[in-house]
Amino acid sequence: MSQVYKRELVFIVTGVVALVMMLDYFFGKNIPGLSGSGGIAGQLQTWALIIQLMAIGLGAINLIQVHYRQISRKTDMAIYSIIFMVFFAFLLLLGLYKLFTGVELYPYTWVFANVYTSLGTTLYAITGFFVFSAAYRAFRARNVDAAILLIGGCFVLLANAPIGEVLWSGFPLIGNWFNNVGQIPGMRAFTVVGALGLLAYGFRALIGKEKGFYSEAS
């Protein structure tokens, strides 16, 4: 019996929710009580959103455990874990104050603007470096595959940079052809097979055949 509500019922819930979503997409308002903000589908979407929002605590617990472990074991990284804990606690208190009183204290705004967004931007841009070295290695014409990659890439590069058209008026012409036509077969194939793969995967999951992620052998 316990197996039923630990396993089968879970799969059934997954399947039913998915089915409601699909019916909503295809039949929309034609089924009374299904669509719109008051309908079952809309309700379920709101539920999913709320569950998703509530999950962050689990992550926080994991992260705090990881750092607590490092501090209690007195590893080399313990000092950084202490920095983490102190800063986290400080900011969380400021945030909670804002949440309950509606008053945003200046330190919170300051950290948000100068630490949080600034580090976010910095990390987002760090990819520039790695893309450079990745291109340096990937764009070597070791074989036909790599040579094609190289040609496509270089023409697009020179079409994107204004200096390309100064060097030769053909660069933007050819580069844009790669952008608008040359890459389309491959990109379209990705789009189509990705959708097909998702269909098959989704179908297996719906009928309870694909449950590796529920940690069960299929």
Place this chain on the structure above:
Amino acid sequence: MSGQTIWDKLARMDRRVFYWILFICLTVPYMTPLGLPITVTPSTRSYYDGLKTIQPGEVVLLSINSGVSAWGDCLPAMVASVYQVHEQGGKLIVWSIGYNDCDITWARIKTLLATNVFTDWVEGEDYVYFGYCPGQETNVALLRDNIRGVYTKDVRGVATDDIPLMEDINDASKIKFVMSSDTGDAQIYYIRQWKNGPVNYVGSGQPPLVAEMGIAMNKSGDMVYYLSGDEFGLVAGSRGAAELEALVGLKGNATITMDSISVSHVLLVLAIILANVGMFATRGQKK
């Protein structure tokens, strides 16, 4: 090994050397602008043509789905678009389904257009800013049918019902088109849920069109949607924004950034050439 050639050394060169050169090449051109001319690509042109179809009083949506972290590539196009919407006499709804730091982005847009647009526009009548709401595609689906269900008030705290601009607007059908600024897939959410979504629209409303003005990286992925007609325009990153700036006649940060882009791209192409010459040279040696 004593017989190391220059090519062997180059192949084994510390990548940090490249990183330093790259960073300097990206930074220096800001101090000595070159101002190279640029040609407008068709996808940017059709985006601009779309903007030109806005009639006075028509409402369009700016969906900020890119964060402060993507300002370098995304902000200029948003600035130019808002400017053009104002030029056309259109009205603007702004929200974000992507990033919680959108307030800073919107504030920056208002700062940059303070003298051009926002001396003239009245908040609540000509534009309204709703801020961030999480939930991604689910949220886009909810917004399609019932904007008030998601945004009960704007960021100033004024109830949506009391905003003059929102008087007749509660679903996607009243919005002419979506200008989506993305670092991810939000434009596809709008295509799936708004343009192709369940047609729940009250009355005879038409599903709104979608335009993309995200990061340049999205260009390849979005090109298939642009060609299939799901997107009416596509502004790709700072380069696309520089083209747009030229079209709307507002020189901004994208135009300035193009010099850095030129220098760094040439650097990369040179590095690639070097890598290939090196590879072929050493290959010949081994034979």
Place this chain on the structure above:
Amino acid sequence: MIANVAAYPSDPLVILGIWVALFLMLAIYSYPLYKENPVYRFAEHIFVATALAIGIIVNLTSLRNSAWTPLVGGNYLLIIPIILGFCMYFLLIPKQRWVSRYPIAILVGSSLGLGIASNPLPSIITQVISTITAPKAGTAVWAWFPGSPTGDWFSFVFVAVGLICSMTYFLLTYEHTGPVKPVTIAGRYFIMLALGAYFGNTVLFRFSMLAERGQYILRVLGLVPY
């Protein structure tokens, strides 16, 4: 007309802020430009802590707006997702771990259902239609780049043949041998071309981001307009 008209800040706290931002930025870039080091670790842990705290506050704020306020306002149905949300935390109780599967089932079901239903139209059917839509009668066979994206017959044939080859490459239950082999090889070339173009576009994006950071240094130092 120029859109860049922000003035250099005068408030000391704001100035402190932009310098702190600059310091943290250089701390992070010490990773690629030098190596992993204590300053990087410091910035890393500060960032992780900041993001977690802010993430919790943002989620709690959203929860208040989307769950708590409507609930106390009379929408009692919302108690269900709140309970389900708490069910996630049964993960921490070894014997009752299975309870956490139910909220997951809703998330998985919702994402799979919407994904399966909404994907075929834009990702399969529209793509097929777009591929087999021929250029208008009278257009050139070879127009190279005439303004309209697939406006010439060469491009049309290129895309259609290329797509057929690339899709054949993805066949899962056939080994790439025999008569299929040349087709899959051609398909692989088309795919490489797409990846190359993608790479080129991404370089533009990444470099403009990095350029913005370079510009930020100059802005803070006062070498270019803020």
Place this chain on the structure above:
Amino acid sequence: MGVWIVLDTKFVALLLLIASFALFYAYMKLAQGGMKIKVRTFPAVAAIPEAIGRAAEMGKPVYYSTGLGQLTLNNQLNGPQTLAGISILGYTTRLCAKSGVKITYFTPIADSLPLVEETMRNAYLAEGKPEEFDPTTAINFQNEQSPYLTASLGWIQREKPASSILLGGFYYESVCIAEAGNIIGAMQIGGTANTHQLPFLVATCDYTLIMEELYAASAEISGNPDVLGSLKGEDLLKFLVLALLGIGFLLALIGNTSLIGLLRL
């Protein structure tokens, strides 16, 4: 109540959906009935044991991540990829548990944690070593994309994993993590169905799963005939699309647009 079925493109999509489900089901039944189905081997999947073996030899840990996945399972494009990645995580963890290799899983997706923990715990259990599973060292959660990236970069430099496996819905972190792995000389296996990250994974990883191969890989690992049957069904669907393309292409050449009309309804 309005009309139930509107004859438009969306109706064609519905037909396609029903047809595909029928095909999957039919082939799963045929496979159960004993039909032999051979799936093309994926070098990337075959390389996972090698990657773990390498780590065992070197006495170094393994880095595993399923990518940003838009921070939730509740995402139509990325949720399924995350799930596929977690499926393969189970397999990988079993291999690790068997050969005594430490594996650390990085994720920014809070709501996937119950699945991940259960998957990894069960993998250790299946190898008879439940006491060796420690969630605080095996799972490392980071709340957002950039923190997750910083923490990954730092961890990779400090711990110098022998292998790094990136399978799931990746965003910009892919190239950074893969390059960081490259710097320390880790063996790398990548895979995603996010087109925008494919070029980087192809450029930086030793083995790559492209698009649907990510979904199919978990089916291949399980080796279960039903599941393989659905892959056969998927291939037939591909033939259907190929046929549509071929016929449509030929019709277009002679100026006939009837197939387009049929698809648009």
